[in-house]
Amino acid sequence: MPLPKAELHLHIEGTLEPELAFELAARNGVELPYADTEELRKAYLFDDLQSFLNLYYSLMRVLRTEDDFAALADAYLTRAAAQGVRHAEIFFDPQAHIARGVPIGTVVEGLWRALSTSEERHGISTRLILCFLRDESAESALLTLEAARPYLDRITGVGLDSAEVGHPPAKFREVYEAAAALGLRRVAHAGEEGPPAYITEALDVLGVERVDHGLRALEDPDLVARLVRDRIPLTLCPLSNVRLRAIDTLEEHPLRAMMDAGLLCTVNSDDPAYFGGYVDDTFHAVREALELDRERLRELARNSFLAAFLEDEEGRRAGYLAEVSAYDFNTE
Ligand SMILES: Nc1ncnc2[nH]cnc12
Ligand SMILES: [Zn+2]
Numbered sequence: 379m380p381l382p383k384a385e386l387h388l389h390i391e392g393t394l395e396p397e398l399a400f401e402l403a404a405r406n407g408v409e410l411p412y413a414d415t416e417e418l419r420k421a422y423l424f425d426d427l428q429s430f431l432n433l434y435y436s437l438m439r440v441l442r443t444e445d446d447f448a449a450l451a452d453a454y455l456t457r458a459a460a461q462g463v464r465h466a467e468i469f470f471d472p473q474a475h476i477a478r479g480v481p482i483g484t485v486v487e488g489l490w491r492a493l494s495t496s497e498e499r500h501g502i503s504t505r506l507i508l509c510f511l512r513d514e515s516a517e518s519a520l521l522t523l524e525a526a527r528p529y530l531d532r533i534t535g536v537g538l539d540s541a542e543v544g545h546p547p548a549k550f551r552e553v554y555e556a557a558a559a560l561g562l563r564r565v566a567h568a569g570e571e572g573p574p575a576y577i578t579e580a581l582d583v584l585g586v587e588r589v590d591h592g593l594r595a596l597e598d599p600d601l602v603a604r605l606v607r608d609r610i611p612l613t614l615c616p617l618s619n620v621r622l623r624a625i626d627t628l629e630e631h632p633l634r635a636m637m638d639a640g641l642l643c644t645v646n647s648d649d650p651a652y653f654g655g656y657v658d659d660t661f662h663a664v665r666e667a668l669e670l671d672r673e674r675l676r677e678l679a680r681n682s683f684l685a686a687f688l689e690d691e692e693g694r695r696a697g698y699l700a701e702v703s704a705y706d707f708n709t710e
Contacts, residue, residue, distance in 0.1 A: 379709045380462030380658045381675060382701040384682035385646055387590050387613035388657075389469045389509075389539070390447075390489065391438050392649025393454040402440035402449070410440070422652055427571050427622050428541055430652060435474055442480060447488025452499075455492060457650075459500040461658035464698050465686055467505040468493070469537055473514055473522055482522070486529040493532075503694065505687050507565065509537040510553060512545035519553040523560075534687050535563030537590065538580075542572040547580040554584040563687050565613075567591055571624060574598035581610065588612075588685055593619055596632055596639065606640040611685030615648035616664050617655050628667035637674065644682045672707050679705070 396415035403410050412418040418437075424430040441447060451468070458466055470489060472482045486506075493504040508526055510519040526533060536557040538550060547566055554564055568580040570591035577594070578601055580586045592612035595601055605612070616631045618624075625631055636643050645664060647657045655663060665675060679702045688695040 380460075381661065381679050381705055381707075381710075382462050382464045382698060383657060383661070383679045384465040384467070384644075384686045384698070385458060385463050385657045386467045386588070386611075386644055386682060386685055387469070387615055387646035387648055388454070388466060389471065389649050390451055390454060391441070391471055391474070392434060392653075393457075393651050394437060394441070394450060395453065395651045398449065398453055399437055399440050402442075402446050406440060406442045406446070408440050408442075410437075422621075424622055424652075427624075430622055430649070431541060434649065434652065438474055439478060441475065442484075444484050444488035444491065447485055448491040451489045451492035455496050455500045455502055455504075457656050459502055461656045463502055463657060464701065465503045465505075465683065465688070465694075466496075467507055467534070467687060469507050469509045469539065471509050471511060471539065472526065473511045473518060476522070476525070482525045482529065486526075486532060490532050503691075505534040506532055507535045507537045507563075508533050509539045510550060511540040512538050512547075512549065512567075513541040516549050516552060519550055520556065523553055523556055530560060530562070533562065535565060537564075538566035538568075538584070539590070542567060542570055542576065546572070546576055548583045551583050554586075558585060563587060565590055569594040570619075571622075574601050577601055578604075586610075591615060591619075592641075593624055593632065595641070596635060602639055602641065605642075609642055611642045611644055611681065612636070613644050613646050613685070615646050615653075615660075616667075617650075617653045617660050618648035621653045628663060631664065631668065633664055634668045634670065634674075637677065642681050642685060643678065644685050645678050675707075676702060676705065 396418045564586045565588045566580040567590040569577040588611045650656045683698045
């Protein structure tokens with residue numbers, strides 16, 4: 379039995395495995411520029427975030443109907459359950475679908491079909507987080523939030539993703555203010571490739587409660603002191619950082635140093651179909667590479683539940699935390 383954990387940084391479109399991509403392509407009559415799944419997998423060699431995003435957006439063309447989004451989410455939840463995930467906060471990128479003529483309603487209804495039965499079918503509680511694409515305009519983000527209005531009872535929060543450098547958080551001040559006014563929680567990718575100043579700006583200008591990645595935080599001691607003092611969680615994605623060449627090797631990942639600095643770190647899979655592992659695979663990889671002992675792993679699992687948006691269900695959070703405390707590593 380794997381260590382119980384929450385996954386807080388997971389792009390549902392990044393869980394599209396080659397097998398499902400080909401199945402949906404056939405079903406929807408979409409041509410893929412790869413002969414088979416093996417050839418597609420060979421394309422998973424990235425130089426940086428942008429080179430990954432190019433493939434990520436291109437492969438999404440196979441997702442067209444509610445059934446497709448339901449199948450995508452159900453496949454993720456099935457895998458996540460086997461990885462010890464008890465709670466998942468799932469990102470989706472509506473603008474990437476709307477731009478292809480797939481309405482946001484198709485996306486949300488499809489995802490919701492899988493999420494609404496996730497507890498009974500997979501033993502996983504879920505939240506949905508709508509991400510704005512930061513390389514699109516602020517106006518487009520506002521229109522997206524407007525388009526999401528009929529579905530807000532299913533959406534817990536907003537996030538910010540896609541190409542980071544050159545698209546600082548402040549560009550999205552207005553849409554984050556509107557999201558806050560609608561009672562939505564706020565997170566943002568920051569400090570993945572971009573500088574630590576983007577993390578500070580996401581806190582100051584967007585009012586984020588959690589930072590996605592925050593990999594470069596250690597470069598700014600004042601920022602670290604603030605993140606520690608305010609207990610702002612970071613959703614780190616170590617396998618992603620290596621695959622997108624933000625760092626050279628997993629052994630050089632700052633996760634251990636960040637934990638030593640008192641930061642509230644969590645470990646997540648980001649886009650597991652592309653980066654070589656789901657979340658428990660990631661736990662195992664960092665455990666080996668950074669020589670983390672069992673209590674460090676337990677701390678990461680505990681942090682994942684502390685950082686989760688479970689304020690409306692504190693009893694559930696307490697139950698998950700008790701599962702972590704009681705976990706016996708000998709049953710792994
Ligand atoms: N790691 C990542 N960074 C930014 N945007 C993303 N979209 C999907 N994965 C992403
Ligand atoms: Zn991400």
